[in-house]
Amino acid sequence: MKGSLPYWYRPRPSAIWRWVLYANEPDVRCLRRWLFWVWWSRPRTPLQRLRAMWDLALRPVMCGKAALFAVVAYGERVRRIHGIGIPRQVLDVLGQVFGAGLDPVTYYQYQLFLRSRRGRRREYLDVSGKLLQVLAQRLPKGPDDGIFTDKVAFASWCRTWGLPVVGDHALIDPMAADSKSGFIPFPAEDLVVKPINWRAGEGISLWRCSLQGNEPVWEDGNGGKRLDARALWAHLQQSAVAMRRPLLVQPRLVNHPAIRELGNGCLCSVRVMTVRDGGQRPQVIATALRIPMGQCAADNFDQGGLGVGVDPRTGRCGRAVQKTGEYPLPLLECNPHTGVVIEGQVLPHWRATLDLALTAHERVRSALPIIGWDVAILADGPVLLEANHLPGEHIVQMPSGIPLGATPYPRVLCRALRRAFAESDD
Template sequence: MRSTDHQGRLLRLAKALKPNLLVKALSGAPVLWLLLPEDDSAGMTVHRLFARQCWQDGDGSECAVLVAGAGAMLPALLIAATVYSWRCGSRVRRETGKSIVRQWLEQLAVGCRVGVSPPWYYMFEFYRPEIRERARDYLYRSETKSGIYDMLRRQRGCTDSTERLRDKAAFAAHCHANGLSVVRTLAVARNGQIDGDIELPAADLFFKPIKGAGGRGASRWFSDGPDHYLASDGTRVTRAALTEHLRTLSQDEAYVVRLHLAPHSDIRDLTAGALPTVRLVTCLNQDEDPEATHAVFRMPRSPDVVVDNFHAGGIASAVDLVSGELGTATDMGLTAESRWFEQHPTTGAQVVGRTLPHWPAVVALGAAAHRLFPDQVAIGWDIAILEDGPCLVEGNKSPDLDILQRTTRSPAGDSRLGTLLAHHMKQAFSDRQVTAY
């Protein structure tokens, strides 16, 4: 039961090596986007201001990494294009008739022209010409994660609200104190101790690192009688053993304990086991009031996976913001078996055309939650839909846009979200030579 300890150590090591800076540098985007022709589109405004700030914000060592990364971009691009062509090329050839060599060459072309790394060529289906011609309108992980979100937070001084979003126990307490429906914290374990030394209840439980992301380190424990629990793999442990396991986990990083919730009965056939959630993105508009701009419904498809994360092998479907209706579901698009689904691949339940219950309340809850963190420009809300209504699970200070753009097959740069991000980037960093939105 100690595998999650090692995952935590590896993640902390990876963060110390600044992988986001390396990915950003190897993409070539901080250089290429400054060389692209100027236009007044929201996407290009975000690209250019991001690239400029990379150089202005970076210290000497970071700028040196950006220069070195630009120099190493072509070799890295050649290697990555070869790897992903081998991984996904045969599937795309069957779908489109486009040869693997042609796909490989297109990855090099779009990479050198726009700074798009090969995984996103397949994720966003740039092998389709009508989508590839809009490549400059997409917003990429290399500029959002540890990019524009961090830049805006530093400029706006979001220290307190950022810490509340990172700390799941503090987040739950803050939302509960302000009257919002949120998954309650049963216990917090840190430094080998459980706060208050409480006894774990005889209920289905969910453990997660208090500052974890992406489902890392999460585990699910089903109550099996008054004094036993079952792990996802069927391992049966006593309450005392599970308590000791929690204490051991917390020696490396703090953990939060929550109840494991069941989804609304109308959508239980859309999961293979873990709790499905809505990812609702809200962004401050020009009047500093939050607007919902995108929503996707994330569905686990393996009984062995305890989270619904897109990057953990789940599928997701775009949600119509007005009606709550689901579109076609998909995975990340990065394997030989990737495809689009009208029915859930595990349960067989219909996905397309389904309407999520309590939908207006879901959107209202996300907007209300954002008002509790008013200095954050954009937040991604994970919201569970329970029998009695929506319930906040957590807020994400750097919402992933891959899932939004993949499921909608359209770029965020020319969406309402792109317009608002461009507005805030210009307010913070522009010399005001660009026409205001």
């Protein structure tokens, strides 16, 4: 390859590295060897290569130091709440760092000090998204790969295959000359506005509709603005210009009555992670419910939403975790703001939700083997919201305590990497 290489590009492994990476079964240990290779094989100048060798020589010292810092930061709180002594935590964290290659903070993030999780700590994953990035660079582009980064393309793809998806009212173009260009009157209903290609719930806003006389007006979720249709159009166009990307205007969806009160009134969604190993049929490996909290219109886990482990077989909710605050995070039976019970709730239309994700994975023409589908469960059934080719690990591991390494995830990812690098194109 010539010219500037993408950050996640990696050349084909050398013969020695192929022996290291391909010699054993595709499992969690194999996945960690791939992660080390991704770090080591990053294109570097000779000086950067020397620095990498120096970092490698110092890694035991630096990892030990990071482990002690993690215990200092969080250990006393764990001792006070869970009764686990500091010496025991030090030994556990050092064993995790040097035995499994996990970041020290993962011990507290995933609560691996709990008896139910401690014995499986080597099966948890924390940075496997790096391998998905490398895979996305290496694999040939599929006809449908655009659906992972463009919400408009995703909605169009869903409609082509007859898959239920949220409708669109308008696309606000930041390149329009002025606020009157392309004006479309919105229906008198609540609206959700989102950038077409931002991730993690960034930039999403809710506009609640009410009548002022006979005319609809919209108020933003924080109560700061109250605009009529033309003023809202102008405001959204200015926002699109500021964000430098189109904004998608959609009707506000409302969850099934059985789960409508779990959050703050905004839409909850289910993350369904599916994998496909070569030409085999896709399968569900992990599920989680995401619940919006506070004033946030998005249910994203990284934006302060609750993450709830969901049993893939039954749709029964476990305890919830909010990814904010000081570790160790409490495992919650109820919504901490409203007191509504979450643990034990059974999600409606559960089989249809899983079938929708599996059908979508069967239809998508992409070589990417792992997809996270975001699905909203409405009164009349599930609808697709997004498809993520870089699904996070936290949302499916932190609440449930079920490690991804205990699922087909590492096997599928290792085999996909082997196939992707089987033929040299360098």
